[in-house]
Amino acid sequence: MNFRLDFDSTISSAKNVDAGCSFDPKPTENKKRKKKNKGKNKQEEDKEFKEVKYEEEAKKESVMEKKTEKEAKEIEDGATTDDMSLPAAKKPHLSQPEKSETPKAEFSGKKEVEQEPTRNENHELAKEEVKSKNxxxxxxxxxxxxxxxxxxxxxxxxxxxxxxxxxxxxxxxxxxxxxxxxxxxxxxxxxxxxxxxxxxxxxxxxxxxxxxxxxxxxxxxxxxxxxxxxxxxxxxxxxxxxxxxxxxxxxxxxxxxxxxxxxxxxxxxxxxxxxxxxxxxxxxxxxxxxxxxxxxxxxxxxxxxxxxxxxxxxxxxxxxxxxxxxxxxxxxxxxxxxxxxxxxxxxLEKKEKKQAEKPQAAAPQQSQQQQKQQGKSSKGKQGKGRKK
The missing domain is CATH 3.30.420.10 (Ribonuclease H-like superfamily/Ribonuclease H)
Structure with missing residues (x-):
C-alpha cells in the first residue's frame, strides 16, 4: 500500500509539473516578448544592411565620377581631331553605372564627354575638311x-x-x-x-x-x-x-x-x-x-x-x-x-570663232567618210571583174 501511494503521488506530482509547464501564463508572455524583440532586431539588421549597401554604391559612383572626369580632362588636354571618336567608344562603359538613389546631378562630367562627337553625328564637315592645310x-x-x-x-x-x-x-x-x-x-x-x-x-x-x-x-x-x-x-x-x-x-x-x-x-x-x-x-x-x-x-x-x-x-x-x-x-x-x-x-567675235571652228572639226570626218565610200566602190568594181 505504501508503495502504491508513493507511486500515485509521483504520478500526480508529475502531472502537476507538466500542467504547470504547459499552462503557466508567465512563460507565454516571455515568449511573446522574445518574438517581439527578435522582430525589432531583424528590422535593425535590415536597416544596417541597407545603409552599408548605400555607402558601397555611393563609393562606386564617386569612383566612376572621378574616372569620367579624368577621361574628359585627357580628351580636352591631348585629343586631336582624329581622336574625336574616343568619347563615343567609351560611351557604353560610362552609360552603365549601377543604379542608386543618389542625385544624377553628380554625373555632370559624363554629359560633357558625350557631347564631344556631335560633329560626326550631325553630319557636319570634319575639322580637316573645313580648313585646308599645308x-x-x-x-x-x-x-x-x-x-x-x-x-x-x-x-x-x-x-x-x-x-x-x-x-x-x-x-x-x-x-x-x-x-x-x-x-x-x-x-x-x-x-x-x-x-x-x-x-x-x-x-x-x-x-x-x-x-x-x-x-x-x-x-x-x-x-x-x-x-x-x-x-x-x-x-x-x-x-x-x-x-x-x-x-x-x-x-x-x-x-x-x-x-x-x-x-x-x-x-x-x-x-x-x-x-x-x-x-x-x-x-x-x-x-x-x-x-x-x-x-x-x-x-x-x-x-x-x-x-x-x-x-x-x-x-x-x-x-x-x-x-x-x-x-x-x-x-x-x-x-x-x-x-x-x-x-x-x-x-559676236566669240560666235564667229565657234562657227569657224566647226568646219575644221567637220573636215576630218568628211575625209574619213570619203575614204570609206571610195573603199566600198573599189571593192564593188573588183567583185564585178571576178564574175566576168
Missing part, C-alpha cells in the same frame, strides 16, 4: 615663259577650282587698272604683279587662257567690278565660263557655327572689308611689290577656297541655279554701262 608660300610669276608653263600645267590637269583675287585702281570704271591677280589652287598660290611693264603677262603669258578655261571653276570676290575691268582692259568676257562669286554664294548658304568658327569668319563674312581693301591695295602695289599685301591676298585666296568648298557641299539644285543666275548677271554688264558696245562685239 599650303606652300606664294610664288611670283614674272616672265612669260613661267606663266605659260603654269597655265598649260593647270589646263592639262585641271583642278576642281581655283580662287582668283584681283585688286586695282578704280575697278569697274573706264579708268580701271588691275594691279595684282593672285591665283590660289591648293596647295599653291601664284602672284601676277601687273605693273605697266608686266601687263603683257595676261595675253602673252596665257593668263587670259586660264581665266577663260571652261574645265576649271573660278571663284572670285565682288565679281561685278572685277569682270568689268577684265573686259575693259583685256577683252576677257566670262560668258559661259564656270564662275562663282563667294560673297553671293555665302549669302545664300547657312553654314553652321562650328564651320564659321573654324574658318574664323562671322555670319556676314569679311566681304565688305575686302571690297574696301581692294582699292587701297591696288594703289599700294601700283609701282612696287609689297610682301605684306601679297601675304594678305594669299590668306584671302585660301579662305575663298575653303568657303567655296564648305558652301558648295550644302548647295542644292534650286540654290545652285539661283546663285548661278545672280553671278552671271553681275559678271556680264548690262546694256546701260559704258561696256555695252564692247560686250556685244566680244559676243
Amino acid at each position: 599650303w606652300s608660300e606664294p610664288q611670283e610669276v614674272t616672265t612669260v615663259e613661267d606663266s605659260k608653263s603654269l597655265v598649260n600645267r593647270l589646263c592639262e590637269n585641271p583642278p576642281d577650282h581655283i580662287s582668283v583675287c584681283c585688286v586695282g585702281e578704280n575697278l569697274g570704271t573706264e579708268s580701271s587698272k588691275i594691279r595684282m591677280i593672285v591665283i590660289s589652287c591648293h596647295p599653291e598660290s601664284y602672284v601676277y604683279h601687273l605693273k605697266d611693264e608686266t601687263r603683257g603677262l595676261v595675253k602673252d603669258g596665257l593668263l587670259e587662257k586660264l581665266l577663260l578655261d571652261k574645265t576649271i571653276t573660278k571663284v572670285y570676290h565682288d565679281i561685278g567690278p572685277v569682270s568689268a575691268s577684265l573686259i575693259h582692259e583685256y577683252d576677257i568676257l566670262m560668258d559661259g565660263i564656270p564662275i562663282w562669286d563667294i560673297s553671293i554664294l555665302f549669302g545664300k548658304i547657312c553654314l553652321s557655327q562650328m564651320d564659321t568658327d573654324e574658318l574664323g569668319v562671322s555670319n556676314k563674312g569679311p566681304f565688305k572689308k575686302w571690297t574696301k581693301q581692294n582699292e587701297d591695295y591696288g594703289k599700294a602695289v601700283s609701282s612696287s611689290y609689297d610682301p605684306d599685301i601679297v601675304g594678305m591676298l594669299y590668306e584671302r585666296g585660301k579662305l575663298i577656297s575653303d568657303l567655296y568648298r564648305a558652301c558648295i557641299k550644302k548647295t542644292d539644285e534650286i540654290v545652285w541655279k539661283t546663285v548661278k543666275k545672280e553671278v552671271f548677271q553681275a559678271a556680264i554688264p548690262s546694256n546701260e554701262t559704258f561696256l555695252a558696245e564692247k560686250v556685244k562685239q566680244l559676243k
Whole structure:
C-alpha cells in the first residue's frame, strides 16, 4: 500500500509539473516578448544592411565620377581631331553605372564627354575638311615663259577650282587698272604683279587662257567690278565660263557655327572689308611689290577656297541655279554701262570663232567618210571583174 501511494503521488506530482509547464501564463508572455524583440532586431539588421549597401554604391559612383572626369580632362588636354571618336567608344562603359538613389546631378562630367562627337553625328564637315592645310608660300610669276608653263600645267590637269583675287585702281570704271591677280589652287598660290611693264603677262603669258578655261571653276570676290575691268582692259568676257562669286554664294548658304568658327569668319563674312581693301591695295602695289599685301591676298585666296568648298557641299539644285543666275548677271554688264558696245562685239567675235571652228572639226570626218565610200566602190568594181 505504501508503495502504491508513493507511486500515485509521483504520478500526480508529475502531472502537476507538466500542467504547470504547459499552462503557466508567465512563460507565454516571455515568449511573446522574445518574438517581439527578435522582430525589432531583424528590422535593425535590415536597416544596417541597407545603409552599408548605400555607402558601397555611393563609393562606386564617386569612383566612376572621378574616372569620367579624368577621361574628359585627357580628351580636352591631348585629343586631336582624329581622336574625336574616343568619347563615343567609351560611351557604353560610362552609360552603365549601377543604379542608386543618389542625385544624377553628380554625373555632370559624363554629359560633357558625350557631347564631344556631335560633329560626326550631325553630319557636319570634319575639322580637316573645313580648313585646308599645308599650303606652300606664294610664288611670283614674272616672265612669260613661267606663266605659260603654269597655265598649260593647270589646263592639262585641271583642278576642281581655283580662287582668283584681283585688286586695282578704280575697278569697274573706264579708268580701271588691275594691279595684282593672285591665283590660289591648293596647295599653291601664284602672284601676277601687273605693273605697266608686266601687263603683257595676261595675253602673252596665257593668263587670259586660264581665266577663260571652261574645265576649271573660278571663284572670285565682288565679281561685278572685277569682270568689268577684265573686259575693259583685256577683252576677257566670262560668258559661259564656270564662275562663282563667294560673297553671293555665302549669302545664300547657312553654314553652321562650328564651320564659321573654324574658318574664323562671322555670319556676314569679311566681304565688305575686302571690297574696301581692294582699292587701297591696288594703289599700294601700283609701282612696287609689297610682301605684306601679297601675304594678305594669299590668306584671302585660301579662305575663298575653303568657303567655296564648305558652301558648295550644302548647295542644292534650286540654290545652285539661283546663285548661278545672280553671278552671271553681275559678271556680264548690262546694256546701260559704258561696256555695252564692247560686250556685244566680244559676243559676236566669240560666235564667229565657234562657227569657224566647226568646219575644221567637220573636215576630218568628211575625209574619213570619203575614204570609206571610195573603199566600198573599189571593192564593188573588183567583185564585178571576178564574175566576168
